[in-house]
Amino acid sequence: MMKGKNDRSIRGFSRLSKQEKLNWVCENFFGDSESAQETFEMFHLSDPDVQNIFDGFSENTISNHILPYGVAPNFLINNKTYCIPMVIEESSVVAAASSASKFWAQRGGFQYEIKDVEKIGQIHFFWSGDPDSLKQLFNSELKSDLNHHIAPFVKNMEKRGGGVREIMLTDKTEELDNYYQLVLTFDTCDSMGANFINTILEECLKRLKWLFANREDLKNGDQPEFLMAILSNYTPDCLVRAWVECSVDSLHHPQSSLTAAEFADRFHKAVKIAQLDKYRAVTHNKGVFNGLDAVVLATGNDFRAVESCGHAFAARSGRYQSLTDCSVENGVFKFSLDIPLAIGTVGGLTCLHPLAKRSLEMLGNPGARELMGIAACTGLAQNFAAIRSLITTGIQYGHMKMHLENILNHLNASPEESEKAALYFESRIISFNSVRNFLENVRCARPVK
Amino acid sequence: MMKGKNDRSIRGFSRLSKQEKLNWVCENFFGDSESAQETFEMFHLSDPDVQNIFDGFSENTISNHILPYGVAPNFLINNKTYCIPMVIEESSVVAAASSASKFWAQRGGFQYEIKDVEKIGQIHFFWSGDPDSLKQLFNSELKSDLNHHIAPFVKNMEKRGGGVREIMLTDKTEELDNYYQLVLTFDTCDSMGANFINTILEECLKRLKWLFANREDLKNGDQPEFLMAILSNYTPDCLVRAWVECSVDSLHHPQSSLTAAEFADRFHKAVKIAQLDKYRAVTHNKGVFNGLDAVVLATGNDFRAVESCGHAFAARSGRYQSLTDCSVENGVFKFSLDIPLAIGTVGGLTCLHPLAKRSLEMLGNPGARELMGIAACTGLAQNFAAIRSLITTGIQYGHMKMHLENILNHLNASPEESEKAALYFESRIISFNSVRNFLENVRCARPVK
Numbered sequence: 001m002m003k004g005k006n007d008r009s010i011r012g013f014s015r016l017s018k019q020e021k022l023n024w025v026c027e028n029f030f031g032d033s034e035s036a037q038e039t040f041e042m043f044h045l046s047d048p049d050v051q052n053i054f055d056g057f058s059e060n061t062i063s064n065h066i067l068p069y070g071v072a073p074n075f076l077i078n079n080k081t082y083c084i085p086m087v088i089e090e091s092s093v094v095a096a097a098s099s100a101s102k103f104w105a106q107r108g109g110f111q112y113e114i115k116d117v118e119k120i121g122q123i124h125f126f127w128s129g130d131p132d133s134l135k136q137l138f139n140s141e142l143k144s145d146l147n148h149h150i151a152p153f154v155k156n157m158e159k160r161g162g163g164v165r166e167i168m169l170t171d172k173t174e175e176l177d178n179y180y181q182l183v184l185t186f187d188t189c190d191s192m193g194a195n196f197i198n199t200i201l202e203e204c205l206k207r208l209k210w211l212f213a214n215r216e217d218l219k220n221g222d223q224p225e226f227l228m229a230i231l232s233n234y235t236p237d238c239l240v241r242a243w244v245e246c247s248v249d250s251l252h253h254p255q256s257s258l259t260a261a262e263f264a265d266r267f268h269k270a271v272k273i274a275q276l277d278k279y280r281a282v283t284h285n286k287g288v289f290n291g292l293d294a295v296v297l298a299t300g301n302d303f304r305a306v307e308s309c310g311h312a313f314a315a316r317s318g319r320y321q322s323l324t325d326c327s328v329e330n331g332v333f334k335f336s337l338d339i340p341l342a343i344g345t346v347g348g349l350t351c352l353h354p355l356a357k358r359s360l361e362m363l364g365n366p367g368a369r370e371l372m373g374i375a376a377c378t379g380l381a382q383n384f385a386a387i388r389s390l391i392t393t394g395i396q397y398g399h400m401k402m403h404l405e406n407i408l409n410h411l412n413a414s415p416e417e418s419e420k421a422a423l424y425f426e427s428r429i430i431s432f433n434s435v436r437n438f439l440e441n442v443r444c445a446r447p448v449k
Numbered sequence: 450m451m452k453g454k455n456d457r458s459i460r461g462f463s464r465l466s467k468q469e470k471l472n473w474v475c476e477n478f479f480g481d482s483e484s485a486q487e488t489f490e491m492f493h494l495s496d497p498d499v500q501n502i503f504d505g506f507s508e509n510t511i512s513n514h515i516l517p518y519g520v521a522p523n524f525l526i527n528n529k530t531y532c533i534p535m536v537i538e539e540s541s542v543v544a545a546a547s548s549a550s551k552f553w554a555q556r557g558g559f560q561y562e563i564k565d566v567e568k569i570g571q572i573h574f575f576w577s578g579d580p581d582s583l584k585q586l587f588n589s590e591l592k593s594d595l596n597h598h599i600a601p602f603v604k605n606m607e608k609r610g611g612g613v614r615e616i617m618l619t620d621k622t623e624e625l626d627n628y629y630q631l632v633l634t635f636d637t638c639d640s641m642g643a644n645f646i647n648t649i650l651e652e653c654l655k656r657l658k659w660l661f662a663n664r665e666d667l668k669n670g671d672q673p674e675f676l677m678a679i680l681s682n683y684t685p686d687c688l689v690r691a692w693v694e695c696s697v698d699s700l701h702h703p704q705s706s707l708t709a710a711e712f713a714d715r716f717h718k719a720v721k722i723a724q725l726d727k728y729r730a731v732t733h734n735k736g737v738f739n740g741l742d743a744v745v746l747a748t749g750n751d752f753r754a755v756e757s758c759g760h761a762f763a764a765r766s767g768r769y770q771s772l773t774d775c776s777v778e779n780g781v782f783k784f785s786l787d788i789p790l791a792i793g794t795v796g797g798l799t800c801l802h803p804l805a806k807r808s809l810e811m812l813g814n815p816g817a818r819e820l821m822g823i824a825a826c827t828g829l830a831q832n833f834a835a836i837r838s839l840i841t842t843g844i845q846y847g848h849m850k851m852h853l854e855n856i857l858n859h860l861n862a863s864p865e866e867s868e869k870a871a872l873y874f875e876s877r878i879i880s881f882n883s884v885r886n887f888l889e890n891v892r893c894a895r896p897v898k
Contacts, residue, residue, distance in 0.1 A: 406505045429605065
């Protein structure tokens with residue numbers, strides 16, 4: 001290995017073995033390099049073959065990052081009971097989902113409906129020639145040539161019932177000089193489809209370049225400048241609607257001081273506020289994603305794709321708004337979520353990550369549509385639980401109790417110490433330092449300041 | 450344990466031990482319940498104390514979910530060299546960040562600048578009385594009463610240089626009848642601050658309720674309906690700008706067939722397209738978050754909060770747009786990212802998760818501002834690398850090579866088999882099934898269809 005001019009930089013790092021990489025990182029960035037190495041190695045898997053699979057997912061790996069894998073049982077969704085795997089590090093999310101699932105299982109459960117599963121890809125290019133001649137060329141020749149060219153690549157997807165739906169030319173010259181797109185729409189069946197879509201797009205791009213370089217009638221005419229080809233993660237037509245509904249009367253909760261009608265009214269107001277106020281909407285939708293992402297992660301899907309698409313969708317009206325909606329009409333309370341979800345149950349990591357595979361099995365090996373429904377219902381459940389807390393006890397009540405327990409856990413507090421801490425922190429800010437100080441003082445029998 | 454009416458539902462699940470939970474899940478949702486149990490147990494940590502910490506983060510845990518922990522070395526940021534920890538399961542993200550870091554280290558490195566670190570909280574309430582009397586009441590009495598009431602809770606944060614900046618009354622009655630907010634702004638120093646902010650807000654809410662219920666002059670007047678109090682994850686004023694710049698000439702890459710000027714022009718066009726086309730912007734920004742979230746996860750921060758805020762910010766103009774910008778002027782190429790990032794280096798999981806702690810150490814134990822800079826630069830690097838691939842080789846070239854290697858890895862392919870597969874799949878769609886079929890045929894010496 002060669003060190004660069006600065007002792008913190010290095011050349012040829014990617015070619016080092018995993019062990020050499022770990023050594024270099026620990027020696028150069030940690031005062032206690034041996035103990036740092038121990039921490040990183042503590043999370044290595046004992047089975048080298050399985051570890052090898054994880055190292056293959058990414059690059060320059062030196063350890064495994066761990067997130068808690070929990071389950072939320074009793075989810076009644078479209079009349080089927082699920083136990084939902086949830087990967088999330090934020091305390092109270094799984095508890096909240098479980099509590100919402102129990103609440104709604106007694107009121108008819110969750111429902112979902114898939115609107116469509118259309119995916120999208122774009123080829124971006126520039127054309128300074130006559131727009132009409134381009135459109136004519138596309139309609140009369142290019143479109144069928146491309147369809148013919150990609151046929152062998154699409155064959156297997158077509159066997160499964162999917163494929164390329166449409167190839168369209170879009171004129172964007174009003175927004176940017178000479179700018180056009182070829183827009184392709186896809187049905188990728190049970191796969192998220194990123195690799196399939198990108199392969200098809202790049203094949204089309206290759207073919208177009210070849211045509212303009214080689215075909216007699218094209219190579220002497222106006223030449224397009226091809227810029228790039230890639231799927232779009234914005235898939236507003238890969239959409240699921242999830243909802244719950246019940247009579248307002250049956251919203252009554254024996255532990256609450258609110259009447260059912262008051263609860264419905266307050267809940268309705270909380271959702272309306274998230275529709276009109278961006279500052280509230282962001283936090284509100286974040287709660288939806290707490291549930292959604294936990295399922296997305298557990299099943300080996302890509303949460304960045306789901307987040308980008310969902311939030312852009314939340315801004316589709318020109319104003320960033322709540323993804324959920326609530327109505328209270330004719331004595332019926334209804335709470336719903338519309339969200340685009342481009343996720344899959346085959347391909348990608350879904351079959352490579354051992355726990356992703358098991359998560360899908362736990363859900364009964366659903367297809368992509370069913371997984372969209374399950375994830376959306378989990379997001380809706382999460383949002384329901386969060387709003388219910390906010391408009392009743394407040395969010396901190398449960399949150400801080402758990403946060404305190406975590407810290408006490410970490411500091412090996414005895415049951416007696418934990419009890420004292422619970423009392424002491426009832427009216428104080430809980431932080432790692434404040435709890436540590438408190439425990440130190442308790443343990444030294446010093447008066448707590 | 451009691452089973453519900455349906456054999457897939459259960460009562461009292463949360464009170465079961467971890468082992469009992471695992472047993473129930475495996476028995477009820479898996480055909481091969483023993484082997485499923487083995488998979489879930491394979492990821493348990495051998496040190497029960499450490500395992501206990503992870504189980505404390507969430508609820509109903511039955512296993513640990515694993516994501517690869519990699520590093521991207523040689524990041525020159527504000528003239529300091531970092532090795533950046535990245536937790537991400539998507540192949541080629543760490544490789545791309547590393548390659549961008551190397552490229553820019555030779556061209557002055559990354560720069561960042563913190564605009565501000567302001568956080569926000571809201572108390573939502575309704576008031577049907579005279580708006581002016583409410584405003585007067587707030588200015589003359591409530592504001593100072595609240596400031597006085599929260600003083601003991603704010604004391605420690607003030608010692609660290611932060612605290613509550615402002616308490617403001619906002620009239621939202623034009624948007625919703627009788628709707629007002631108390632908006633509080635905060636500086637939470639090196640902590641993300643969610644617990645601090647929510648505690649302060651709920652204390653204010655408690656105090657307000659008490660005042661209106663008990664103070665002689667208030668209890669007989671118009672009564673507000675207090676709905677909820679919670680932080681906002683939308684923090685446009687907790688903002689960092691990251692950028693790279695160099696002369697256009699020095700963009701030349703010996704391996705590319707493009708001239709430096711052509712590269713700059715194509716790059717510039719790709720960013721402009723992401724500014725005007727939502728379908729492109731979502732994927733473009735998703736690339737930024739591939740880098741950002743990897744750092745956010747590695748340091749124990751909350752990626753859902755960062756995602757919600759960032760994407761809502763991307764839609765602030767009324768149109769969902771690219772978070773990055775590019776200019777090519779007077780022979781200078783500049784590429785920049787403006788993004789709000791409410792993340793912390795103390796509190797929450799940052800000090801509880803053993804690898805989060807080590808990640809922060811690897812970065813030199815930065816404060817929140819420095820971590821905002823590091824994360825933003827990693828996001829920018831990622832976006833740079835993605836655009837560079839798109840406008841040169843295409844994204845699939847590197848991607849599919851790695852995806853194929855992953856699958857071959859998983860199927861224990863020999864070096865010889867891998868070589869054959871690489872050749873075969875050069876012009877074919879790579880999927881788990883297609884590679885498995887190929888290998889089966891190769892292994893049985895059957896002709897490959």
